[in-house]
Amino acid sequence: MADLFDAAPTAPLAEALRPSTLDEVIGQSHLIGPGKPLRLAFESGKPHSMILWGPPGVGKTTLARLTATAFGYEFIALSAVFSGVKEIRASMERAEHNLALGKKTILFVDEIHRFNKSQQDGLLPFVESGLVTFIGATTENPSFEVNSALLSRAQVYVLQVLTDDELRLLVQRAQDKVLTHLKLEDAAIDTLVGYADGDARRLLNLVEQTDTAARAAGVDLVTPDFLQNALTLNARRFDKGGDNFYDQISALHKSVRGSHPDAALYWLTRMLDGGADAKYLSRRIVRMAWEDIGLADPRAMQIANDAASTFERLGSPEGELALAQAVIYLSIAPKSNAGYMAYNQARASIKKDKSREVPVHLRNAPTKLMKELGYGHEYRYAHDEPEAYAAGETYLPEGMPEPGWYQPVPRGLELKIADKLARLRQMDEDAGDD
Known part of the structure; x- marks a missing residue:
């Protein structure tokens, strides 16, 4: 009877089909096709440190192994999930031993973004000295997840999903x-x-x-x-906290801003199908209403808030319909970022401006002393003025020019808002002429 413990394990299909040459690689033609960057690197006869950035299952490990094979280098693989300083040190000792035997080494670190700053810094001296040629693989944006010192010493190649x-x-x-x-x-x-x-x-x-x-x-x-x-057919690829997540959020927001309801529905549904937090999406939808529609259509804010409340009450999947309809409404609503821009300009101005005093006539006067000091004196109560507007009155600090931050756009309700503001400014000018 055969001993089950002596039986050789069968390699998974993915391992059995792993390419042994660059020509066997399926996909990534933008990198390994004739005249493309990685193909040229292989043909140069001289490997260089690199970071392979792309989603799971697109060939990052395969390309790293092929690099070692093509140049006859020893291949040392570390997983940043399971490795630390101890494993890095042991790998460097092995690389030094290889060098003493006349053999060079490629150090491959899978999921390099999971190494902390000190661990990434620990690689630098060995990369700089040329003891190892470093290849890192990551599913996250290297600009955010890899130390700038290490990033500057490696060429970044972006891998794409297979068609x-x-x-x-x-x-x-x-x-x-x-x-x-x-x-x-x-x-x-x-x-x-x-x-x-x-x-x-x-x-x-x-x-x-x-x-x-x-x-x-x-x-x-x-x-x-x-x-x-x-089979249990799992949900599609979706990274709830990484680049794929933020890329799709960006696509959803820009589709709404671009007044394309079908595209907005596509990205919303993609994210829901992939397991995105619908509560997070509802908050982003409310933000879209305030940022990209604003006072051009105040109903957009109401609909977005109502959709978020509906989802809170109904949950998934019933509440997702409310989010979908809110996205459609926001997509077709007139767009204005006038309020958003005005607020940002005001914030920027306040940060660099001095602390200006509140004009005396605008100050509250709850005590006798304050009244004696003139607080609130000569304040004009707008409701007692024609059209409930105190023409010519000033509300900004003394000496501060009119900043003109809020500029209504010629769309939606802001058309009427612009007309009203123009009429009020004319009343101010007429009052100044008197």
Whole structure:
């Protein structure tokens, strides 16, 4: 009887299909195609330190390993999740040993963004001395997550998600090289590709699960219905706190600002489908109403607030309809950032301006002494004036010119607001002429 503990483990499909040459890599043609940066780096015969930035399953580790293979370097891999200063030190000792034997080393740090500042700083002397050629992989923006000193010593390459055609090619390669018995309807392949969402590793895991399920069920040809019943098809790729999250929030906000309701609905639904916090989205929708619509259509703020309240009351999924309709309304509403710009200009001015005194006539006078000092003296009560406006009255600190921060746009309600302000300014001028 075979000893189960002596049996060699079967490599996962993703590992079995890992490319052994640059030409076998699927995707990233903008980096490894003829005349492209990484292709030229490989052909130069001289490796350099680099950071590979991209979402999961796009080939960061594969490219790092191929770099070591292409140049005949020793490949040392660290995971920033499980490694620290001790592991870095041990890797450097190993690199020194390699150098003594005439062999150079590539140090690959997966998820480099998870190293803290001191750990990243610990790599610098060895990168600078040339003891190791450093390759880091990250799913986060290196500008924010990698120390500037380390970042300045490495070329950043941005990797992209695989296209549907590239993923289909990967399925074909799996069937040709490993799972030769697995038969998939074209529609089933499309289903797998859709749920892979640009992630090659996820796709190969799904293909592997499909093969196992088909064998167990005795299925000769896999259909989309079989996949839906046999597999747990997870939600699409979504990083609730990283770049992908903020990129999609940015796309949603800019679609609303750009008055494109379908695009705004697309990004909202994408985020909800990916597991984004709907309460956070409701707060952002309220912010959009105040920032990009403002007084051009005050109903937008009301609708946005009502949608947020509705979601609080109903929860998911019922409350998501309120968020969707708020996004549609905000998209089609007249746009104005006049209030937003006026507030920002006022803040900037206050920060650099001196502390100006409140004009005496505007001060409150609750005591006899204050009245004797003239507080509130000659204040004109607007409601007692024609049109409830004290023409010619001043409300800014003495000596401060009119800043003109708020400039209504010629859209929506602000058209009427601009007309009213113009009329009031004319009344001020007429009062000054008297």
